[in-house]
Amino acid sequence: MCNETPPRYTSLAKAGRCYLRPVQNPPTEGLEDDAALARRIAQAQPGRARGAEAELCRRLAPRVRLYGLKHLRDEHAAADLMQQVMLMTIEKLRAGALRDGEKLASFVFGICRMSVLELRRGGLRREQLLERYGEDLAPAAAATEPLFDLERVAGCLEKLPQRERSVLLMTFYEDKPADEVGAQLGLSAGNVRVIRHRGLTHLRECVTAEGTTA
Amino acid sequence: MSAPCQHPIDERALLAYWLGEMAEADEARVDEHILGCGHCSARLGELVALAGGMRDAFRHGALQVIVSDAFVKRLARQGLQVREYSVARNGSVNCTVAPGDDVVVSRLEAPLGGVARLDLVVHAPGLPAEVLQDVPFDPARGEVVVSSNMAQLRALPSLRLRFELFAVEGHDKRLIGDYTFNHTAHRA
Numbered sequence: 117m118c119n120e121t122p123p124r125y126t127s128l129a130k131a132g133r134c135y136l137r138p139v140q141n142p143p144t145e146g147l148e149d150d151a152a153l154a155r156r157i158a159q160a161q162p163g164r165a166r167g168a169e170a171e172l173c174r175r176l177a178p179r180v181r182l183y184g185l186k187h188l189r190d191e192h193a194a195a196d197l198m199q200q201v202m203l204m205t206i207e208k209l210r211a212g213a214l215r216d217g218e219k220l221a222s223f224v225f226g227i228c229r230m231s232v233l234e235l236r237r238g239g240l241r242r243e244q245l246l247e248r249y250g251e252d253l254a255p256a257a258a259a260t261e262p263l264f265d266l267e268r269v270a271g272c273l274e275k276l277p278q279r280e281r282s283v284l285l286m287t288f289y290e291d292k293p294a295d296e297v298g299a300q301l302g303l304s305a306g307n308v309r310v311i312r313h314r315g316l317t318h319l320r321e322c323v324t325a326e327g328t329t330a
Numbered sequence: 331m332s333a334p335c336q337h338p339i340d341e342r343a344l345l346a347y348w349l350g351e352m353a354e355a356d357e358a359r360v361d362e363h364i365l366g367c368g369h370c371s372a373r374l375g376e377l378v379a380l381a382g383g384m385r386d387a388f389r390h391g392a393l394q395v396i397v398s399d400a401f402v403k404r405l406a407r408q409g410l411q412v413r414e415y416s417v418a419r420n421g422s423v424n425c426t427v428a429p430g431d432d433v434v435v436s437r438l439e440a441p442l443g444g445v446a447r448l449d450l451v452v453h454a455p456g457l458p459a460e461v462l463q464d465v466p467f468d469p470a471r472g473e474v475v476v477s478s479n480m481a482q483l484r485a486l487p488s489l490r491l492r493f494e495l496f497a498v499e500g501h502d503k504r505l506i507g508d509y510t511f512n513h514t515a516h517r518a
Contacts, residue, residue: 150366179364179371185378186348186361221366225358228365269383270392274479278450278465282396285388288381290404293351300398302468313342319380 150175151217154209158217162210172209173202176224183228189291193235200231272322280315287312335369344374391432391480396450396465399475402435415511416473422510427483429516434478438495440507442469445497450474453492464498488515 148156148168153175156168180201184194204227208214214223273281286297287308294308303311339347339360346352347360364371387393406412410432415423419439427434442448450462467474474495495507 175368176365178375179368182364182371182374182378183361221362224365225362228361266383266386266390266392269380270387270390273384273387273393273395278396278462281393282466285384285393285395286397286401287349288384289388289401291349291381293349300400300468301466302470303466309342309345313345316341316345316377316380319384320376323380323383 150220153217154214154220155217157206157209158212158214169206169209173206176205177202180224180228184232187228187232188235197228197231197235200235201227204231269319269323272319275322276315276318280311280318283308283311284315284319335367337363338373339363339370341373344370344377348374348377388477389432391478391483393477394479394482395477396462396467397435397475397477398468399437399471399473402433402475402477405433417509417511419507420509422512424512424514426514426516427478427480431480434480434483436476436478436493436509436511438474438476438493438507438509439472440474440495442467442472442474442506445469445506447498448474449496449498449503450476451494451496453494455489484516486513486515489513 148171150172153168153172157165157172159165160168177198181194181198183201184197185191188194188197201224205224208223208227214220273284276284282301283297283303286292286300287294294305294312297303297312298305298308301308343352343360347357350357352360364374388395402412402414411430413427413431413434414437415425415435416437417423417439419441421439425434425436438450445467448465448467450465452460452462454460465474476493491511491513493507493509493511494505495509496503497506498504
């Protein structure tokens with residue numbers, strides 16, 4: 117479906133190792149949007165729109181992985197979720213369960229919510245998914261390539277003012293909200309938000325600066 | 331390819347979303363937007379990747395950073411080997427770094443009540459003083475917690491380091507603590 121010759125899980129781990137990918141608006145002229153892909157899958161004989169399925173998986177899998185990281189806070193659980201959601205999405209699209217392609221995001225959101233509940237209950241796992249869906253439905257990986265190395269990120273952090281460095285580290289080491297970080301550093305939550313926003317801007321500028329060394 | 335976003339999520343909102351600072355209904359709206367938007371999901375992916383880079387930089391001991399007592403305790407609970415040195419105000423300590431250490435933390439005890447801004451000055455033999463301006467601290471705890479750059483620490487020969495804490499008020503600086511670290515390089 118999503119990968120013709122899939123190394124099924126290897127690139128999932130890779131997805132969690134990326135550091136930074138500059139954001140660019142992709143060109144869209146002549147290319148189908150998500151809804152059009154969903155419609156094409158729904159209108160074809162099951163399994164006969166493999167190109168559309170592969171493209172939809174390529175787009176959705178990284179988004180679902182982020183949803184998983186946000187709600188499960190665990191790389192492996194997010195990878196499990198990504199597998200499960202992509203399998204169910206394609207299966208349901210093939211079965212014509214989505215009538216309006218424009219509602220694809222809402223449709224996937226529903227599957228994500230349900231799958232998170234299942235995973236939290238210790239429900240479906242990769243092995244069960246493969247047993248249930250078989251080799252044919254091995255989903256695509258959300259592979260992203262690391263563009264910046266550890267030394268660069270570290271070098272840029274070392275250049276930040278101490279206050280920004282502390283707030284960023286204590287925020288993102290375990291993804292802590294502003295009030296919790298502020299309570300530990302004698303700062304108000306509002307002050308933490310200002311410092312972390314400024315710090316992130318500085319860090320991003322440094323890490324993404326081309327032709328310079330951190 | 332996904333279309334450019336007509337209503338991109340503001341970065342502050344994206345941060346609040348990721349860090350769990352949003353109300354449930356707002357969070358659900360952002361969830362759905364992210365799942366349907368290649369542009370905003372790529373921006374969130376960038377943020378998450380950057381956060382991962384910060385975590386890895388710290389885990390590899392590549393940062394000198396002021397942290398909190400609670401943060402150090404969590405590191406220890408996570409199984410990291412944390413070596414800690416508490417130094418009384420105007421006191422000294424014999425210290426080192428061992429091969430198995432993941433983190434070395436210095437706790438500088440100081441009377442911080444009423445202090446608005448704090449500068450930390452590090453003196454190493456033969457080098458110009460390093461001034462860390464406006465370091466964060468919790469006045470109630472009466473200590474500044476410094477997590478060392480492990481790569482730099484491991485490279486040090488045996489030497490004496492001095493840390494000074496200054497309370498800064500306008501143009502005036504007042505020394506509130508002087509700390510001596512008698513560092514012994516680890517011998518394999």
